[in-house]
Amino acid sequence: MTKEAYLQELANYLKKLPKADFEDSMAYFTELFDEAGPEGQEDLIKSLGSPQEAAMEILEAIIENSSTSSLEGDKVNRDVQPSSHVFEVLSGIEKFVSISVGTQEDDHSNNLPHLLTNLPTFHTLEIDLCDRDIEILSSTDENYSISGVSQEMIKDCHVVDGCLKLSHSSSSSGFNPLFTGLSNSSDIIVIRIPKDQNLKQLRIKQGMGDIKLCGLDLDKLHLESHLGDFNVYNLKAKQAYFNLDRGDANLDSCSFENSQWQVKCGDLSVSRSCLIQTQLNMSLGDAHFADSQLIDMVLESNLGDLDMMNCQVQGIRFRAQKGDLNGSSVLFKGDNHFRFNLGDIFLDNLEQQLDQLSLDVRTSLGDLDIRFAPREIGNFQRLILGSEDFLHIETSQGDISLE
């Protein structure tokens, strides 16, 4: 990496800082490169770490500082706590990545050994594995089946009191999810559940493996995953809890009620889905919502951005530390609140909803760009005078643009 590329990437990570902080930090790093000279450049980069790491250290220090000093008097910012643990998490990323590379390349053969069919009916499924990929799908016949399990695991595959437990403990004791991940993990475990058959409870605890769920109807879903990704299609759950450490989550055509999400490093992508009563905490990743319905959602985001496309949003409370919001063709219902610290907010296509819009948008340092259609500007007055609706737009240092 060259000096220019390094500084450019660093600038990208730091661009949300107040101008003075940004310029001061960039000047410091530019000077380091100048002093090190072309011959010292490589050593300097080695010593600095990646631009991302360097940026995190600066952001951490500045966010910590700003929460106690310069932004203290800012009511918008008052109860947004910077979570410094995120940065510790981040600094661990590369170590994990380098370990996981070997297993990600494994190809999954279709000839799954050890197929168990005609399992007794179960209503609870508990899975505690670390390094295996898991798919839980609705089957085309009336059969409960499982495939891809090892010989030792088969011995423990019993349905007791309507509950099937699959755990790792039978094949090794005292496992460390990171290091067992280096062993063989070539086969996907596939569990099939008859279509239209409801599961009362599904609990999954994963280390490295990916999880795929498709066509399920669940009362309760509890999922913890360390490194793997989480893909869900066509799933219904009345209650759900997710804790994803480093993996991404993709939801397509799903319906969740009462769900609680902790997404630390990965991204979250939701399309064609309906989320009712959601509490979502994002740390580093981005969140994308498309063609979805979001009702009663509390969303907290630290560094990631948020995209909303063609969504219907009702009663959202969204707090972000650093990320931006990019909302395109979002239909707002009920009262919606946005509190951003460093991020920008962009919303467009609001003109059709002017007579029912209740929106409260505030940022500390971010810019606001809110667009109605120009020809409807006359309605703006009506909006403000509406009895129960409100439009509150506020920023401490950012720019506001209303069209």
Place this chain on the structure above:
Amino acid sequence: MHFPVSSVLIEFLILAIIDRKDSYGYEISQTIKLVATIKESTLYPILKKMVEAGFVTTYQEEHQGRQRKYYAMTNLGREHLSYLKKEWARHSDLLAAIIEGRQA
């Protein structure tokens, strides 16, 4: 480096470095790196904090056609340094006493 160096100690070292003569980021980092595994990016917030605390002040000076940011001592920094030196003398005496098995 076998012994970890805390950020308090790094502040101490920075003060000691610029007490002798004004110095700039790169030079300070190269000296600190003789005793501590530290990234320049970690040093930056520490320097910034010391400026904000009033121990250190900065000025720009031209060097080979570009600006260099120099860090210089303040009176407050000098006071703090003499306090740290005393504390360090006490601390290292105790360490030596323990290591060599003498009565402290």
